[in-house]
Structures are given as structure tokens and as C-alpha cells.
Amino acid sequence: MSDTLQKFMFENSLVRGELVELSEAWRQVLNRRSYPAPVACMLGEMMSAAALLSANLKFNGSIILQIHGDGPVKLLVVECDAALQLRATTKLADDSSIADNARLQQLVNLNGQGRFAITLDPADKLPGQQPYQGIVALDGESVATVIENYMLRSEQLDTKLWLAADNIVARGLLLQKLPDQGGKTGSVQDTDTWNRAVTLASTVGDEELLSTDIMTLLRRLYWEEQVRVFEPRQPMFRCSCTREKVGNMLKMLGQGEVDEALADLGKLEITCDFCGQGYWFDPVDCAQLFATETLADAVQAPGKVQH
Numbered sequence: 490m491s492d493t494l495q496k497f498m499f500e501n502s503l504v505r506g507e508l509v510e511l512s513e514a515w516r517q518v519l520n521r522r523s524y525p526a527p528v529a530c531m532l533g534e535m536m537s538a539a540a541l542l543s544a545n546l547k548f549n550g551s552i553i554l555q556i557h558g559d560g561p562v563k564l565l566v567v568e569c570d571a572a573l574q575l576r577a578t579t580k581l582a583d584d585s586s587i588a589d590n591a592r593l594q595q596l597v598n599l600n601g602q603g604r605f606a607i608t609l610d611p612a613d614k615l616p617g618q619q620p621y622q623g624i625v626a627l628d629g630e631s632v633a634t635v636i637e638n639y640m641l642r643s644e645q646l647d648t649k650l651w652l653a654a655d656n657i658v659a660r661g662l663l664l665q666k667l668p669d670q671g672g673k674t675g676s677v678q679d680t681d682t683w684n685r686a687v688t689l690a691s692t693v694g695d696e697e698l699l700s701t702d703i704m705t706l707l708r709r710l711y712w713e714e715q716v717r718v719f720e721p722r723q724p725m726f727r728c729s730c731t732r733e734k735v736g737n738m739l740k741m742l743g744q745g746e747v748d749e750a751l752a753d754l755g756k757l758e759i760t761c762d763f764c765g766q767g768y769w770f771d772p773v774d775c776a777q778l779f780a781t782e783t784l785a786d787a788v789q790a791p792g793k794v795q796h
């Protein structure tokens with residue numbers, strides 16, 4: 490079992506699909522922190538979804554899926570870049586108690602204030618360019634339905650998702666009906682293919698999705714269809730945190746706040762929420778942050794800093 494993303498297309502139609510399987514990348518997330526079972530399940534499903542959505546993007550950058558919760562779970566966030574490098578983390582409320590059978594609405598939408606956001610963050614932003622972000626209410630009983638509703642309302646794209654995750658694997662299937670380019674040709678056939686593809690996929694339950702590798706699943710579902718399969722790709726865990734980015738964040742906090750923290754603590758340790766990497770900044774490092782114009786000069790690796 491290896492981490493794989495497999496795209497496919499139903500021949501002579503505008504219906505496309507993707508399957509993803511994350512085991513090593515998912516293990517890397519689970520190894521770094523322990524999550525209550527239903528939270529881990531949601532996070533794994535979001536990881537699968539991020540890989541599936543990212544593989545269809547035609548831009549060089551990252552897609553970030555976020556659920557801002559108003560219940561025992563405050564935040565779930567998954568990032569996936571164009572090379573299918575993923576990272577994920579969550580934030581729980583301090584006094585959270587989470588039942589093993591808790592569902593999405595209880596976890597993140599207790600008072601109806603939860604939000605789902607998709608951000609597209611280009612790798613090479615122009616000066617002043619903001620990432621694109623769409624935010625919607627948490628409309629749905631599962632990660633899959635929340636995303637389906639988002640895609641239909643915000644992107645006008647018919648999208649269906651089947652997602653499942655346990656403590657071993659996260660898997661997902663995405664089907665999408667592409668809009669035809671203004672013409673009507675093929676649309677009846679596309680609708681037929683779409684309906685058939687969705688009906689067949691709807692027979693797959695969580696257990697089958699968790700216990701079946703994706704190529705077997707693809708054959709089992711669509712052996713009677715003419716399906717074109719593309720070169721498989723390999724998603725992986727990778728955190729994009731750097732000392733430079735952490736330094737940048739300290740700089741944004743402002744010198745007053747940083748000096749205050751230094752006075753309390755002697756030096757600052759910032760731990761990355763995604764990968765657990767620690768970054769130390771002593772008073773000299775911090776002074777350099779605020780003394781230099783170019784950030785890159787100020788945040789060299791500790792060994793290289795001239796004291």
C-alpha cells in the first residue's frame with residue numbers, strides 16, 4: 490500500500506474522476522500528535538479531499554482547506570501544494586471533551602457559527618496580491634457533503650466525493666462533471682455517464698473504501714465503463730515551515746511584543762503546529778530581525794548567524 494493519486498476520465502464524456510490513497514503521509518500526521526478518533530477521521534478525510542482538489546488545479550500554488558469550528562474543535566487545516574505535498578493540523582478547545590461517535594455538526598458547528606474555507610495561494614504572488622479565499626457556512630453532515638455543497642455553489646461544478654479515514658489509511662474518490670464549452674453536443678450522454686458513475690460510486694461504503702486499494706476499487710466500480718487512466722502521482726507529507734517564515738511572523742508581531750516575551754522567557758521557542766519543528770530565537774536573533782530590512786539576512790540558520 491503506497492500513497493497514490495490516480496486520475497481517470499470516462500471516454501467520450503466530460504466526466505472525470507480521481508482516487509487517492511494516503512498511508513505514509515497520513516501516518517506522518519498521526520505520529521506527530523494524538524487526536525480523538527472522530528477528529529482524526531475528519532482530518533484524514535480533509536487530507537484526501539485536499540489532494541483530490543489540488544490535483545485538478547491549473548496553477549502553481551497551494552490549496553488550503555480550513556474548518557473554523559465553534560464547538561470542541563476550533564480548527565482543522567490541511568494544505569496541499571501543486572506537487573501534492575501535504576500537511577495538516579487541528580486545534581481543540583481547551584476544555585474539549587469529544588465522544589467517540591461525535592459527528593461533524595457536534596464537533597465544529599455546535600452553535601451554527603462554524604465556517605468552511607478554501608484558499609488558493611499562488612506560489613509566485615505579485616506584490617500586494619492576496620490569496621483567493623471562499624468561505625461558506627458548514628452546510629452538511631460530513632466533510633464530503635460540505636465540500637460538494639461548496640463546489641456547487643461557489644464554483645458551479647457538479648462534484649461528488651466519497652471520503653474515509655481510520656488510523657491506518659485515508660482514501661477518497663472524487664467525480665466531477667465538467668461544464669461543456671458552451672455547446673450542447675454530448676450533454677445528454679455526459680449526464681448519463683455522470684449519473685451512472687455516481688450511482689456506482691454510491692454503492693461504496695466507508696468500510697469498503699477503507700479496506701480496498703484504489704486500483705481494485707476503480708476496476709470493481711467501473712469495469713463495464715470505458716475509462717482512461719492517467720499516470721499515477723505520489724502525494725507525500727511535507728511541511729513548508731522555515732526559519733525565515735517564523736522570523737517573518739515575529740516581525741509582524743512587532744518589536745514591543747517580542748521584547749516583552751524575551752524579557753519573560755530569555756529566548757523564544759516557536760514550534761510549528763504542523764510538523765513539530767522548533768525554532769529558537771535568542772535576543773541577538775530578535776534584534777537582527779528588527780534591525781535588517783531584508784528578512785533573508787536576518788533569519789539565517791542559527792549556526793551561520795554572526796554574533
Ligand SMILES: [Zn+2]
Pocket residue numbers: 728729730761762763764765766
Ligand atoms: Zn513545520
